[in-house]
Amino acid sequence: MALALGTQPVPVNTPSLERAVLETLAYSDIFDHPLTLDELHRFLTVSASKEEVRVCVAKMDCVVSRHDVYFLADRSDILEIRGRRVENSRPAFNRAYFYGRIIGRLPFIRMVALTGSLAMLNLSKNRDMDYMLVAKPGRVWTARAFALLFGRLALMFGDVICPNVIISEQALEWRARNIYTAREFAQMVPISGLDIFDQLCTANLWVKDFLPNLPMDPDNPLSKRKEGASVFQKLIEYLLGRNLGDMFESWEMSRKIARFKKQKGYGVETNFSADVCQGNFDHHGSWTLKSFEERLKALSSWDNVPERVEGWVRVK
Numbered sequence: 001m002a003l004a005l006g007t008q009p010v011p012v013n014t015p016s017l018e019r020a021v022l023e024t025l026a027y028s029d030i031f032d033h034p035l036t037l038d039e040l041h042r043f044l045t046v047s048a049s050k051e052e053v054r055v056c057v058a059k060m061d062c063v064v065s066r067h068d069v070y071f072l073a074d075r076s077d078i079l080e081i082r083g084r085r086v087e088n089s090r091p092a093f094n095r096a097y098f099y100g101r102i103i104g105r106l107p108f109i110r111m112v113a114l115t116g117s118l119a120m121l122n123l124s125k126n127r128d129m130d131y132m133l134v135a136k137p138g139r140v141w142t143a144r145a146f147a148l149l150f151g152r153l154a155l156m157f158g159d160v161i162c163p164n165v166i167i168s169e170q171a172l173e174w175r176a177r178n179i180y181t182a183r184e185f186a187q188m189v190p191i192s193g194l195d196i197f198d199q200l201c202t203a204n205l206w207v208k209d210f211l212p213n214l215p216m217d218p219d220n221p222l223s224k225r226k227e228g229a230s231v232f233q234k235l236i237e238y239l240l241g242r243n244l245g246d247m248f249e250s251w252e253m254s255r256k257i258a259r260f261k262k263q264k265g266y267g268v269e270t271n272f273s274a275d276v277c278q279g280n281f282d283h284h285g286s287w288t289l290k291s292f293e294e295r296l297k298a299l300s301s302w303d304n305v306p307e308r309v310e311g312w313v314r315v316k
Contacts, residue, residue: 017046017048017052017053017056018056018060019299020044020045020046020048021040021044021053021056021057021060021063022060022062022063022072022299023045023296023299024040024043024044024045025040025063025070025071025072026072026292026295026296026298026299027043027179027183027292027295028043029071029072029075029078029295030288030291030292030295031117031120031122032078032081032082032085032122032124033078033081033082033085033120033122034069034070034071034075034078034079034082035069035070035071036068036069036070037050037053037054037057037068037070038050040053040057040070041053041213042186042211042213042214043183043186043211043213043214044211044212044213045179045210045211045212046212047212047213048213057070061073064076066079067079069082082122085121085122085123085124086121086122088123089117089118089121089122089123090121092118092123092127092129092159093114093118093121095129095157095159096114096118096129096159097114097189097191099129099150099154099159099161100112100113100114100131100191100192101191101192102150103131103133103147103150103161103163103191103192104191104192104193104227105192105229105230105232105233106143106146106147106150106233107139107142107143107146107232107233107236107237107240108135108136108139108142108143108146108237108240109133109134109135109136109143109146109147109192109193110134110135110136110169110193110196111132111133111134111190111192111193111194111196111197111200112131112132112133112190112191112192112193113131113132113133113188113189113190113191113197114129114130114131114188114189114191115130115131115132115164115165115184115187115188115189116128116130116164117130118130119187119188119189120187127160128160128161128162129154129159129160129161129162130162130164131147131161131162131163131164131165132163132164132165132166132167132188133147133163133165133166133167134166134167134168134169134172134193134196134200135166135167135168135169136168136169136237137168137169137170137275138168138245138246138249138274139168139240139245139249140166140167140168140249140253140274140275140276140277141249141252141253141256141277142240142245142248142249142252143166144163144166144252144256144277145252146236147161147163147166148161148163151163164278164279164280165276165277165278166276166277166278167275167276167277167278168274168275168276169196169199170275171275171276172199172200172203172204173203173204174204174206175271176285177206177209177210178210178285178289179210179289179292180285180288180289180292181285182206182207182209182210182211183210183211185204185207186207186211186214192227193227194227195227201216202216204216253272253274256272256277257272260272260279263281264281265280265281265282265283266281268280268283268286269281269283269284269285269286
């Protein structure tokens with residue numbers, strides 16, 4: 001059996017609300033992260049109102065609620081884990097948000113969003129600050145260089161900045177479409193370039209096929225307002241706007257891709273081109289989908305509902 005991250009899901013019958021609740025909690029259980037009612041509704045895999053979810057969960061023996069947080073009945077230990085991680089994550093989140101505002105003022109960077117476990121206040125062993133960046137077309141690799149240069153400054157304060165995904169404004173639509181990429185999208189925290197984040201949401205309405213309750217139209221009035229560029233940003237973009245900038249972009253892209261091709265994990269969840277720099281060398285998506293598959297199989301023995309593995313990733 002092979003997990004293919006870039007394929008469309010195989011059509012399946014719509015599950016019951018009870019089953020969808022179990023699936024949603026099972027996915028978050030992979031990361032030892034119980035959900036509040038708002039989060040459970042937001043990440044639910046079927047369309048339902050928040051009140052419908054609340055009433056449904058209250059009738060389910062296999063779901064427990066404590067302090068307004070929901071989790072699977074045999075996983076009460078993760079309630080304490082969540083509380084501890086939230087407390088430990090908040091200072092890092094505040095610093096990451098501050099760094100993100102600065103990164104958004106760097107040359108050729110048009111949007112910054114916090115991603116990964118820190119975006120969910122769920123830091124465990126990995127203390128990295130993961131970001132998704134949107135860059136000016138033709139300057140993805142130059143933008144990455146500036147972000148990494150700033151990362152060296154943050155490292156002096158003990159923080160590791162990881163711009164794991166950088167795309168250009170002309171590559172906003174995601175190719176990989178599955179429950180993993182949908183959840184990653186839903187968990188992003190936009191920091192800078194809210195007008196571009198609005199465009200990103202519009203370009204990826206497919207996410208609602210997996211998470212129908214997720215609001216995809218930012219309700220922040222600032223999302224319609226384009227942020228002004230800093231003096232430093234304008235100056236560097238002017239100096240690297242044409243031939244010199246094209247030469248540096250080509251050189252930086254060529255040398256980095258050549259190095260990445262030699263790195264372990266290349267080619268599975270990595271994607272490098274003029275418009276995309278995605279370096280998921282640790283195969284986190286494949287690992288997550290396989291863990292989710294295992295939990296779905298376990299859930300099938302709880303409620304006698306057929307497995308829905310094919311609903312989340314194509315199997316071969």
